[in-house]
Amino acid sequence: MKKRVVILGAGPAGLWSTLVLAERHPELDVTLVESEDRPGGITGSFDYRGITFDYGSHRLHPATPPWILERISGMLGNDLLKRPRNGRILLEGRFISFPLRPADLLFSLPPSFSAGFLKDTLVSPFRRKRDGTTFEDTLIMGLGSTISRRFYFPYARKLWGLPQGELSAVQARKRVASGSISRIIGKVLSSVFRPGSAGNIFYYPAKGFGQIADRTAEEAEKLGVRILCGSPAVTLKLSDKGIPEAVILGNGVEVMADFVLSTIPVTRLIDILEPTVPQPVTEAAAGLSFRSMIFCFLEVRGERYTQYDAHYFPGEEAIFSRLSEPGNYSMSGYPPDRTGLCFEIPCSRGDGIWGMDAEEVLARVLHDLEGTGLPAPEVISHTMIRRENIYPVYDLEFRKNLSQVENYLDSLNGLVTLGRQGLFIHDNVHHAIEMGVAAGKCLGADLAWDREEWAGYGKVFESHVVAD
Numbered sequence: 001m002k003k004r005v006v007i008l009g010a011g012p013a014g015l016w017s018t019l020v021l022a023e024r025h026p027e028l029d030v031t032l033v034e035s036e037d038r039p040g041g042i043t044g045s046f047d048y049r050g051i052t053f054d055y056g057s058h059r060l061h062p063a064t065p066p067w068i069l070e071r072i073s074g075m076l077g078n079d080l081l082k083r084p085r086n087g088r089i090l091l092e093g094r095f096i097s098f099p100l101r102p103a104d105l106l107f108s109l110p111p112s113f114s115a116g117f118l119k120d121t122l123v124s125p126f127r128r129k130r131d132g133t134t135f136e137d138t139l140i141m142g143l144g145s146t147i148s149r150r151f152y153f154p155y156a157r158k159l160w161g162l163p164q165g166e167l168s169a170v171q172a173r174k175r176v177a178s179g180s181i182s183r184i185i186g187k188v189l190s191s192v193f194r195p196g197s198a199g200n201i202f203y204y205p206a207k208g209f210g211q212i213a214d215r216t217a218e219e220a221e222k223l224g225v226r227i228l229c230g231s232p233a234v235t236l237k238l239s240d241k242g243i244p245e246a247v248i249l250g251n252g253v254e255v256m257a258d259f260v261l262s263t264i265p266v267t268r269l270i271d272i273l274e275p276t277v278p279q280p281v282t283e284a285a286a287g288l289s290f291r292s293m294i295f296c297f298l299e300v301r302g303e304r305y306t307q308y309d310a311h312y313f314p315g316e317e318a319i320f321s322r323l324s325e326p327g328n329y330s331m332s333g334y335p336p337d338r339t340g341l342c343f344e345i346p347c348s349r350g351d352g353i354w355g356m357d358a359e360e361v362l363a364r365v366l367h368d369l370e371g372t373g374l375p376a377p378e379v380i381s382h383t384m385i386r387r388e389n390i391y392p393v394y395d396l397e398f399r400k401n402l403s404q405v406e407n408y409l410d411s412l413n414g415l416v417t418l419g420r421q422g423l424f425i426h427d428n429v430h431h432a433i434e435m436g437v438a439a440g441k442c443l444g445a446d447l448a449w450d451r452e453e454w455a456g457y458g459k460v461f462e463s464h465v466v467a468d
């Protein structure tokens with residue numbers, strides 16, 4: 001009988017581990033399980049009244065390793081576009097380029113901001129540098145007070161729902177790619193001397209970001225993988241020896257398993273294990289929290305709303321953190337007289353906005369948009385999607401809780417957790433792909449898991465810093 005591997009979650013980590021396993025070990029019986037109706041997770045796309053929308057702004061950053069770009073362009077051919085980046089951020093009531101450029105920080109913002117940033121830059125070599133314990137002290141040491149207090153701290157509170165002093169230093173190291181003044185300056189110099197290398201281009205599939213997930217799933221299916229979409233894994237049965245036996249889906253289907261690779265939220269994985277896990281582990285998992293998000297999608301009259309791919313809103317003036325216009329990402333296949341807008345609203349389940357209906361969310365979005373100075377869009381129709389488990393929140397206790405959960409999962413055989421939600425990490429798509437490929441390489445045809453090799457990859461994953 002063939003050995004059976006089940007992969008939970010068809011985001012990039014799940015899809016790529018599936019593909020690599022199917023390529024390396026055709027003798028295995030591989031099944032990929034996804035709760036949503038199609039593969040991709042939030043890297044998927046969907047059609048709404050003839051407009052292809054992504055779940056928020058998604059692009060392949062220039063930091064994507066060449067071997068991943070080559071593989072994707074092999075799948076997509078001419079459909080993988082190289083596009084100039086054209087974003088703006090609303091800072092201190094003014095729109096400036098994003099990613100940030102020191103020239104704008106010095107000359108395009110109010111004098112008090114520019115003077116503060118200049119002073120922070122000049123004293124930067126003399127600032128005390130040590131390992132911070134919170135997001136707040138790490139950024140103040142790296143970037144100085146002005147840009148930290150007037151940009152990163154409000155943005156952090158909006159994205160992750162906690163004040164800067166209650167977020168771990170790790171959140172700063174993972175999420176603020178320009179964590180020091182010298183790095184901001186380095187980025188600018190490389191964009192001047194090596195155009196195309198640093199932040200001013202991106203890669204994007206002509207038919208929406210989800211084209212990558214769709215093509216990856218097609219390749220896996222061609223190799224014999226079974227993909228079951230539309231129903232979540234609700235139970236993962238373990239034998240007396242703690243080895244996977246079967247995965248049960250919400251629709252009652254039972255998938256037999258000898259080995260499970262899980263990319264679903266690690267908190268959810270702990271919940272679905274049967275027999276149930278020891279109470280201290282459940283409590284530690286309950287101490288880990290993810291931020292959720294509402295996506296508000298508008299169909300708008302006119303060929304384009306603005307010329308920009310994305311606008312960023314770090315401040316309190318708007319409930320949304322980003323507005324993107326998909327037509328400016330690929331420019332092809334969009335209706336000539338209509339365009340789409342996507343607003344990302346970070347929130348938590350208990351927040352007032354979480355319980356609002358689509359009309360109420362739209363009213364709030366349009367109200368706040370007016371306050372930003374952008375034109376009022378002529379809305380034809382709109383829709384909304386809520387998603388949980390969007391960003392891991394690194395509060396000051398997360399390390400302790402996460403280690404307890406990880407130690408327990410490490411004690412089981414035949415079950416490995418990976419990916420953004422599985423490892424509770426911040427990442428980009430290319431990081432998730434790297435993780436998936438690494439997992440596919442660590443599993444042998446005999447289902448032996450190479451723990452040493454995986455631990456080596458783990459060190460690489462730890463060094464990942466998110467590009468925005």
Ligand SMILES: Cc1cc2nc3c(=O)[nH]c(=O)nc-3n(C[C@H](O)[C@H](O)[C@H](O)COP(=O)(O)OP(=O)(O)OC[C@H]3O[C@@H](n4cnc5c(N)ncnc54)[C@H](O)[C@@H]3O)c2cc1C
Binds near residue numbers: 265
């Ligand atoms: C708003 C936003 C914008 C982003 N933009 C970019 C960008 O421009 N560029 C970039 O490189 N990265 C971007 N990212 C990051 C990127 O989305 C992640 O790196 C990537 O999704 C991680 O892939 P993953 O496979 O690890 O996890 P996920 O994509 O989260 O996949 C997990 C999958 O598991 C499924 N699942 C959950 N529970 C169950 C269950 N019980 N049973 C079965 N399936 C389940 C989910 O539906 C999902 O499909 C963005 C992230 C966000 C939130």
